[in-house]
Amino acid sequence: MDNFVVSARKYRPATFDTVVGQVHITSTLKNAIKSKHLAQAFLFCGPRGVGKTTCARILAKTINCFNLTENTEACDACDSCTSFNSGQSLNVYELDAASNNSVDDIRNLIDQVRFAPQLGKHKVYIIDEVHMLSQAAFNAFLKTLEEPPAHAIFILATTEKHKIIPTILSRCQSFDFNRIQVDDITSHLLEIAKKENITADENALHIISQKADGGLRDALSMFDQIVSFAGNNITYKAVIDNLNILDYDYYFKITDTIISENISQSLLIFNEILDNGFDGHNFINGLGEHFRNLLVSKDTVTIQLLEVSKSIKEKYNEQSQKCSVALLINLLKLSNEADYKYKTSKNQRLLVELSLIQMSSFGLMATESVAEKKNDQPKQVIEKPIVKTYTEAEQKSEVVSEPAPMLPNNVPVEEVKVPVKKFQSSTSISSSLNKPISENNTNTTIQEIKTVGNGTTPFSEIELMQVWDEFANNINKKEMPNFYASFTQHKPELKENYVIQLKIENVVQQKELTDERFNILSFLRSKLKNDSIDLVTYFPTVDDSQRKPYTNTEKYKRMQEINPNVEKLRQSLDLDF
Ligand SMILES: [Zn+2]
Incomplete structure (x- = not known):
């Protein structure tokens, strides 16, 4: 590892086509260059590390290239391109407004703008974190932005679009960069691993991508961190140890104990988690995310919302078959409540334990759903202590009648609206179910x-x-x-x-x-x-x-007509419609 260059720099994309996960932007920029309708001021908005500055640099290089390829990419061979590649081009000027936000800094830049480029046609001025400019600096800049010389192109980049004043906004062509999909990051990491002769477990790379939360740069620096820690073999274990991530397995195990109503076992697992140095709040958040993942796994249409590797996806799919939608919604509610109360709780450990106990007493619903699926085992339902007492006739119809209440297949996909990433409140799911x-x-x-x-x-x-x-x-x-x-x-x-x-x-x-x-x-x-x-x-x-x-209400009414027990289930769960 002599001469180590961080991956984020070494593998910084050099062409529009190699930018990860921002096709909507790169193709628009390419088209604008091709049709010679390039704006003079751009605003690049989006989270950190998703390619804003990279795109700005590629744009600068491409519009100065003397010999554009047919695909509207820089040729990488002409004088301009080589000066860009060696970092010596004078046609790109970068100002980090986070540390240079004074009027003088901006005046400095404005002075430079007057001079036409010596080589190539355009000078590109990239102002990073432009929202950090002082009010006076903003004002000084406005005039230049209004009437820039023909050779000047401004690219303003920001992570906080709402802080950009309207006078600037209205003068720029605005592009919103996406957070990059976990799958896209993972395959990018896989490629890099291949090029670096590193063997990497796909699950491990998936965890890195997830933890990066849409930022490619963060993913790459975590990747580097783990390489320097674990050498040329990136294993799942190395990643979770190094990034201090709670193993998926814990969540699967604890969910199993909830389903089987094994309260003591769930408390023991939680104890083990705390002993391993993890924080209770972290755990309850992760558990909520786990339930959310189980919920989206229940349907083949929503399963694509799962941002995990294939093998983990199968595990989710398998466990989700053991839980009913109603159970998962209730578990989500409980984990969300615990998350909400955690900070203000005086005994946080007890709070989580109580939640686990409550969750475990919900396990009944899971077994019900399984029993409903397997009509040959109706006894399971009757043997269990039931929240509500049924008459024998009711019990029979409960088990035999079709379709079973709240069975996953009966719940239309659009009814279970789950936020794609980082759900924050489980109520969003139940409220979207309940809202007429x-x-x-x-x-x-x-x-x-x-x-x-x-x-x-x-x-x-x-x-x-x-x-x-x-x-x-x-x-x-x-x-x-x-x-x-x-x-x-x-x-x-x-x-x-x-x-x-x-x-x-x-x-x-x-x-x-x-x-x-x-x-x-x-x-x-x-x-x-x-x-x-x-x-x-x-x-x-x-x-x-x-x-x-x-509407949800209509669907519910229809379900109720077909099977009146749906209403009983609703009442016993105290669901609100
Ligand atoms: Zn060129």
């Missing part, structure tokens, strides 16, 4: 929206359609795909007194349109110069028995 969307009333009563000054100019249906399409084109389809669909699915009809009637499909669309109603009306009224325009939505009433249940 405004019931199916076909006549919408919405508060009046008033605008004035547009007059009451008559317009034709054709004119309406033009303005309608214009509004539709302005909808950000990526961010609001559902709203776009609701808005464009049916053609609006022009009725008397400038009332526009729009057919929609369901209450969800109705809600989306209601939320955006103000914007829609303001737009239509000003464009068509008519303040009397109103928007009414309707959806055709279908015979209730034929209508597909859409």
